[in-house]
Amino acid sequence: MDSMFQVLPDRQTRFHANDLNLAKSMADASYQVVINAADITGHVEDITNRIVEQTELLGAVASSIEDMTDINTCIATSAHELLVEANIVTDRMSEVQAAATRSIGEAIGLIDDTATIVNRLPAIKGALDEIARAVDGFGEVARLRDRVVRRVASIAESTARNREHCEDILEEVAQLNEAEQETKEDSKNVSNQCLQLSDLGSELYYTILASGVETADTPFIEVVMETAKTITAALEAALDNEEIDLASLFDENYVQMPDIEPPKYTTRWLPLIEKLIPPICEPLSTITPDVVLCTITDRNAYMPVNNLKFSHSPTNDPAWNATHSRHRIRHRDRISARIARSTKPFLVTVFRRRLGDCTQILKDVSSPIFIGGRLWGNVRMLILIKVENVDYILKQMDIHRAVERMRGDDAAGTGKRTPDLETERPKPHRDYPKKFCFHHAGRLKIIDNHDIQLFFAKDRLVFIQTEDGKQHSVRSTLSDLEEKLDGSQFMRCHRNYIVNMNKIEYLTNWFNRGYLLTLKGETKTEIPVSRVFVKHLKKYIEFD
Structure with missing residues (x-):
């Protein structure tokens, strides 16, 4: 029977028993090195892919913020122009109202002093009364105009503040993008090192097998x-x-x-x-x-x-x-x-x-x-x-x-x-925590899982939020919680949120192909589902 051993050294030239055992141990070790290197490389590639997705998301956010900044600028400019035009119109309306009032007074005086047009007096006075009512209407328009101008001024002020906030956010997004690019480069270096380690392990494994050691x-x-x-x-x-x-x-x-x-x-x-x-x-x-x-x-x-x-x-x-x-x-x-x-x-x-x-x-x-x-x-x-x-x-x-x-x-x-x-092989049974505790008034307070609405991170702290809107800090990270929680009940929907899927009431389309979750409870809390986690959401909810 043809076999690989025809292209390998003759059996008589193989290692002695102790050398053979050593060679088998080396084969097992090199094989395990290759497996570990492959696993690490795959995880690093997953991290790199997620960084790429987050970078794309940051680009979309930055683009949206830039668009918002442009819109805010247009609103502020239009509001300023409207204010200028409104002031001009107000001045003209005041001049017309004053001139009309003077003309009415003079006309009425002229009518009162002139006996020759007594027969036409009722018709003339009726016309003048209409003019007077129109002039009064000018005053109402002016009051409405003042209200609109105040609203526009408020909008202009808000958009100016929004523009400043957008510029700050854009700067932070740029810094985050730079940090993610550095992380991506580090991941690439780690991946290359793992591939080199895998190559060395594979070469050692091949050498041992080619020497005639059976595995x-x-x-x-x-x-x-x-x-x-x-x-x-x-x-x-x-x-x-x-x-x-x-x-x-x-x-x-x-x-x-x-x-x-x-x-x-x-x-x-x-x-x-x-x-x-x-x-x-x-x-x-x-x-x-x-x-x-x-x-x-x-x-x-x-x-x-x-x-x-x-x-x-x-x-x-x-x-x-x-x-x-x-x-x-x-x-x-x-x-x-x-x-x-x-x-x-x-x-x-x-x-x-x-x-x-x-x-x-x-x-x-x-x-x-x-x-x-x-x-x-x-x-x-x-x-x-x-x-x-x-x-x-x-x-x-x-x-x-x-x-x-x-x-x-x-x-x-x-x-x-x-x-x-x-x-x-029997599937291992895993127990998930049914309750959580946190420090409250010098004691540890216990809360059941079904009462928890979500976990969220803010200012480098992690909090539990219940349906009544109350929030309690816990000594953990979202990543640790994600590992501990029952995946059939809790889902990571955003880098800052883990939500109780039983507490979702509404689902709304959000920007960049994401969703906005509205949770049950008094506060109707809204939680974003970023595009990266949408595929996880679809495992829990059947979409039409």
């Missing part, structure tokens, strides 16, 4: 190496049968398919690969419950095909496609590029991956495919690593049996299903 990964390595040989033979047979020419098989012109997100690509050799590879790789994707997938990528990390569960037809939903339609895609991350270009007989790589709402630590076992002495690509098998409170344990005997059954060796099979450690 739990040995059966996976054997299967992947044999699969690479099988695929190499199949592609060379296709060349011999003139199903494809060498130039087309090494085609690197990736043509993007239209109107699909994330992007998908085709090549000249794709039809041949779609015919040859699935029958070889699909059975390997189920040899143990922990195998996530088994497929190939070319030397540029292009994945032409995938297993059936990840090869659904694309839809108009990019998020759904990214999880369920993962064939004909190009991987552009550093780890995929490193695997795709590897020419070592095998490679074991550990990395952290986010797929939809699920985060996994995966082990990638790969082996190169050579055509005519040239690297074409790699066979890749992804295996789930279950990291819990105890070290990762893999039942080597179960894997060997699964491999033997895959090869058709009935004598090795027992007919029993390989146990899935994740589903069969």
Whole structure:
């Protein structure tokens, strides 16, 4: 039987028993280093992504504040112009009113002293009375004008204050943005250091395995190496049968398919690969419950095909496609590029991956495919690593049996299903605090969870607020509380707020695709849900 050990040193040259034990210990240690480095790298990347989202949010806030500042400036300018015009109108109205009053008096006096127009007196006096009433109306208009002017002056004063506040906020936003950029750079440096540590651990692990030391990964390595040989033979047979020419098989012109997100690509050799590879790789994707997938990528990390569960037809939903339609895609991350270009007989790589709402630590076992002495690509098998409170344990005997059954060796099979450690292990029960206490009048006062409306941070302190609006300080941080609280009842909706989901009464659309929560109680407290936490809110509430 061909195996990886044909390309490794002969058994007679291996370590003595004590050296072998030491080598296995080193393999375990280096493997654990790689897992930890991958986990840390993933967390750092999550932090970096959240910083990017917050930076975008800060940009939107700054833009809104700048718009508000411009509006306030326009209001203040318009109010000033209105005041000037109003004063001019007032002066003109006063002049008209005074002139009209004088004219009425003179007209009435003239009428009283003139006997020749006695017959026309009633009509003239009636007209003059109408003029007098109109002049009185001028006075009422003037009073209303004064009221409006006072209101406009108040608005102008308020907008001036608002403009000053906006300018202060813009300055603070700029400082916060600068600090977040520095944090992002620090996160990048930490990520690079973790990747270097992962590379060193992987290299040490490879060296130990290549020396002939057997570990739990040995059966996976054997299967992947044999699969690479099988695929190499199949592609060379296709060349011999003139199903494809060498130039087309090494085609690197990736043509993007239209109107699909994330992007998908085709090549000249794709039809041949779609015919040859699935029958070889699909059975390997189920040899143990922990195998996530088994497929190939070319030397540029292009994945032409995938297993059936990840090869659904694309839809108009990019998020759904990214999880369920993962064939004909190009991987552009550093780890995929490193695997795709590897020419070592095998490679074991550990990395952290986010797929939809699920985060996994995966082990990638790969082996190169050579055509005519040239690297074409790699066979890749992804295996789930279950990291819990105890070290990762893999039942080597179960894997060997699964491999033997895959090869058709009935004598090795027992007919029993390989146990899935994740589903069969009892789920740990976690107790959440049902009450909280805080200092009050020299004593500790107890409050039930169902009476708590929200937790919030203000001026570097954290407070509990109840439905009656009363607030009590607690000696904790929101992050610590978030870890302690029952996630089915309390949700972090903002960096400054944790809200009791049972206390929400109304939901209102807010700016930048966020929401405003109105809570039950006497005060009708309003709490923002920032865009970053909207996805968490949608886990609690069914939206139409």
